[in-house]
Amino acid sequence: MTSAEKTDKREQLINAAEELFAEKGFDGTSVRDIAQKADVNLAMISYYFGSKEKLLLVLIEQRFASSSELLEDMVKNTKLSSWEKIEKVIEYYVDKILNGRKFHTIINQEYNTDRSHEIIDLITSIKMKNFTLIRQLIDEGIKKKEFRKIDPEMTMASMMGTINSVINSKNIYCALFKIDRENEAEYLAKMKPRLKDHLRLMIRAHLTTE
Amino acid sequence: MTSAEKTDKREQLINAAEELFAEKGFDGTSVRDIAQKADVNLAMISYYFGSKEKLLLVLIEQRFASSSELLEDMVKNTKLSSWEKIEKVIEYYVDKILNGRKFHTIINQEYNTDRSHEIIDLITSIKMKNFTLIRQLIDEGIKKKEFRKIDPEMTMASMMGTINSVINSKNIYCALFKIDRENEAEYLAKMKPRLKDHLRLMIRAHLTTE
Amino acid sequence: MTSAEKTDKREQLINAAEELFAEKGFDGTSVRDIAQKADVNLAMISYYFGSKEKLLLVLIEQRFASSSELLEDMVKNTKLSSWEKIEKVIEYYVDKILNGRKFHTIINQEYNTDRSHEIIDLITSIKMKNFTLIRQLIDEGIKKKEFRKIDPEMTMASMMGTINSVINSKNIYCALFKIDRENEAEYLAKMKPRLKDHLRLMIRAHLTTE
Amino acid sequence: MTSAEKTDKREQLINAAEELFAEKGFDGTSVRDIAQKADVNLAMISYYFGSKEKLLLVLIEQRFASSSELLEDMVKNTKLSSWEKIEKVIEYYVDKILNGRKFHTIINQEYNTDRSHEIIDLITSIKMKNFTLIRQLIDEGIKKKEFRKIDPEMTMASMMGTINSVINSKNIYCALFKIDRENEAEYLAKMKPRLKDHLRLMIRAHLTTE
């Protein structure tokens, strides 16, 4: 057995878990479901991760890795205008979150429930870090009089909330825009530009003084 | 036993279910949990609702009742400007959704999962109805040149998404604004005006031409 | 369903558990074994007792009830000689322990292992109580010069240890005395008088001065 | 790798198994526990012993080796009186069993359960052999009129049972004599002379005519 195949089974389990957790929720997914979908023996979940919950933890850690690099670049960057930075952030996050739609569905679904502190704390820390970085960009724009004095937290809520709407209400948008519910690629292809255009337009009108 | 007591038990079950579903999710809540919290015999859930899933259905139907009356009023209303109507919609929805935070947490959490068609379809139909009505308000404003030609669906996504952020990320906002996580009343009192002010400002800048 | 039948299932579970724990040990017995032997649904163990361990606890509590009444009578009694009291204690304990052979096999087997404190503490407290009472009888005999100054604790160890030998080494004695291993009644019938005669003779020789 | 290290791992497994079986029982101990405690790969148990049960068998065989040499010496010996022989047997067995307390705890615990015939038969044969040899010593003393006509089997039951009490009820004696439960050495140091004195006194009073 090659080393590629070895890690395969672990990876297969994580991938199967991601799909199932997104579709059916954490509690709605049994370890049997995961093992079957991954075509891996049930006991390997215990072997590799210890428990179903620790599998979720590993899944989150792995998918969140390389999270806020662009944000840190933007904060340090001195050449771009504040608005150009925000534009880049919008571009980046729409792509990133929509490409990882399944994963972010899990995060959105499980974040509010009574999960173990480990999971809640992990997600909170990542969200807080990103929140703080975006806030710096907005504050900088306000200081430079490039932006109006708006409510930074609520403005971020609008950015993230708009993207999450597209993530969470796929059903609605597929119905509204007559997109085949099973065709994930088409959904992403149609929603990404629409979402980016809208956010750019709305956030610009909201932030910038003219 | 009086008829008041009769409906009491049914109502207690629905209320207990609402809290538990919001906290732990549908699958994470057992009928035993619900019966215990409601201080009602376990078998009564079967008796009153038939099954755990039908209890969720009844809960959704009951809480969604009297939903879109204001929207219909606004559509028919000819005295108010389009923006005044949107303002009223914002005011109304922020109050309504934040007051029913627990219920909307359930909706947001369970809507994406593989629930029975009955539940998904019920939620979808209510959401679609409200979407359509708000769209009429926006289209009317565009027609009257009161609003710019923006993307109506994405604009609604932003309105709803912003409110949902406040619903779903209570953890984050409690941390950011130093609000006691257990003090629901304080959370609502602080977030409602902030949310309304922000939405009015942002949506106005986005929609209206000057 | 009559009330007799109701408690029957609970009782059946306890009886089945007693036999199986004695034969195969606590860990060697599965809840499925118990349910099957009792001809009762598996889930009833959870329903009645909460867990396998709590079933053992209930079993011990129930079988130990009405434990040390005779000993307390003997301590209070002023008419009998100290030796007559010890004789009665031997008579009583041989009958009691041999009649509850299965139960005492469990106690002897499980007492030394890493069980929950609840179980260990329960057994210890009962054993200590009886130890203390018997010690009083021996001390009284010594004070009255009826008995020699022997080691009371070790003397009790010999009394209990001898009886436990007959309990625990049934295999050996069946082989030595050619008793059918399956014939519990014959074993008890042959061992009880033998055990009583021996203990009376030995303990008398040990205790009494002439 | 040296041959010393080779047998080391095997020996480590047996030693770890002895401790764990004594503490938690055979069924309460998993092969993972043993492998971990011995710091040896799990699969080595299969490799060295074939199975968990065969490991127990090897453990018993190894610890029982060199068992009844002293007894055979005593039977052949013509110089010592019968009582002097019994005294030596008491001395020998108290030391031997108390020094191997953990092992004898296992034997006492597992002997009554439904183990494989191989194990039961092995233990029975060793016990029977020793029983027979001691019986010869007692019969010899009776024949020589040195001893009374007592019940030899029950007398042996008392000897072994008294020692087993000290083995099995360590909890009780630690509580009675205020010995630290974790201090095995202190327990043995205090119990051995006490046990020997008592047995000598009691068995002498029981056996010898004066």
Add this chain to the structure above:
DNA sequence: GATGAATGAGCATTCATTCAT
């Protein structure tokens, strides 16, 4: 209406063992 008992299917996890390397 209301309840305690009962059921069978399902749960996550751990078991002793075996395998390829």
Add this chain to the structure above:
DNA sequence: TATGAATGAATGCTCATTCAT
């Protein structure tokens, strides 16, 4: 020898639901 991976069966327990009363 030695190991990490893998397996299928079994573990204790909880699930939503039903039933007789």
